[in-house]
Amino acid sequence: MRFFVIFFIFSANLISQISLEDLDYFRLISNKNSKSIILNGTAFCNDYFNKNTSSTLNENKYKNIFLCKFSKKRNRFYVYMLSVQKRGDKSLKNFCVETLSRWPEIFDHTEEKFYYQNKKYLDGFYIENFYFDKILSFSKKYEKDQRLINNEIDNFIIKNRKNFSNDNKLNNEIVKKELDKLRKIYKKIISEETSDLDILIKKILYPIVRYKIFVNDTNKFISYSCNWQPGKGSDPYVKKEKFREFDDI
Numbered sequence: 648m649r650f651f652v653i654f655f656i657f658s659a660n661l662i663s664q665i666s667l668e669d670l671d672y673f674r675l676i677s678n679k680n681s682k683s684i685i686l687n688g689t690a691f692c693n694d695y696f697n698k699n700t701s702s703t704l705n706e707n708k709y710k711n712i713f714l715c716k717f718s719k720k721r722n723r724f725y726v727y728m729l730s731v732q733k734r735g736d737k738s739l740k741n742f743c744v745e746t747l748s749r750w751p752e753i754f755d756h757t758e759e760k761f762y763y764q765n766k767k768y769l770d771g772f773y774i775e776n777f778y779f780d781k782i783l784s785f786s787k788k789y790e791k792d793q794r795l796i797n798n799e800i801d802n803f804i805i806k807n808r809k810n811f812s813n814d815n816k817l818n819n820e821i822v823k824k825e826l827d828k829l830r831k832i833y834k835k836i837i838s839e840e841t842s843d844l845d846i847l848i849k850k851i852l853y854p855i856v857r858y859k860i861f862v863n864d865t866n867k868f869i870s871y872s873c874n875w876q877p878g879k880g881s882d883p884y885v886k887k888e889k890f891r892e893f894d895d896i
Contacts, residue, residue: 666722667772667851684772684848689717691771692726713753715768724852726753726768727859734865743860743873743883753858754881762853762878772852773845785836792837796829853877861888 667685674681692715716725733742748754752768755761785792803825811818835842858875873883
């Protein structure tokens with residue numbers, strides 16, 4: 648698998664053609680129980696914004712959050728806000744830039760000099776960080792982290808108790824395999840290592856990310872969207888939008 652990943656990293660032609668769906672397919676061939684990069688990434692992104700993102704958009708403290716959606720049809724990963732009402736005489740572009748700037752983590756990603764910075768809301772795509780259905784957050788405090796590891800092993804045993812038998816040797820091998828996996832993840836996170844698979848996913852993911860804010864102009868009774876591509880600047884591309892068209896992607 649390592650050779651396979653390195654082969655793709657150093658082949659610019661193949662990088663331009665391979666997709667996240669391809670990676671999911673290749674991983675499924677090698678391990679039928681592998682989790683989908685796309686599903687994990689999308690779910691984690693939505694959970695991240697649901698837990699961490701809210702902002703005051705006006706004096707009335709109207710709150711909104713971003714949503715995340717992967718489009719197989721367009722091979723795009725959308726991080727979008729649906730929707731914001733525009734009032735006043737400010738230009739639509741300026742309104743959108745001002746709105747997006749309230750989320751620096753996203754706003755910075757539109758600038759070329761910050762393009763390669765890791766974005767926490769995209770961490771769910773880096774499958775090597777996953778253990779079961781979540782990303783583990785270690786504190787770098789040894790005793791606390793060991794308790795977390797032990798808790799995960801206990802949860803694994805409870806969840807997979809039907810797979811254990813009277814053969815204690817075999818049972819210990821199953822537990823050891825999971826413990827080795829967890830310790831590998833722990834070492835990777837603590838040392839802040841970047842794996843070959845991480846590099847490959849980032850090369851594929853970042854070019855397909857799009858940021859959108861849907862805007863209702865209450866004065867003109869028209870709906871628009873402001874669109875950004877990572878690293879291409881904060882000035883948005885604006886177009887008229889019908890929400891039902893976005894639902895079908």
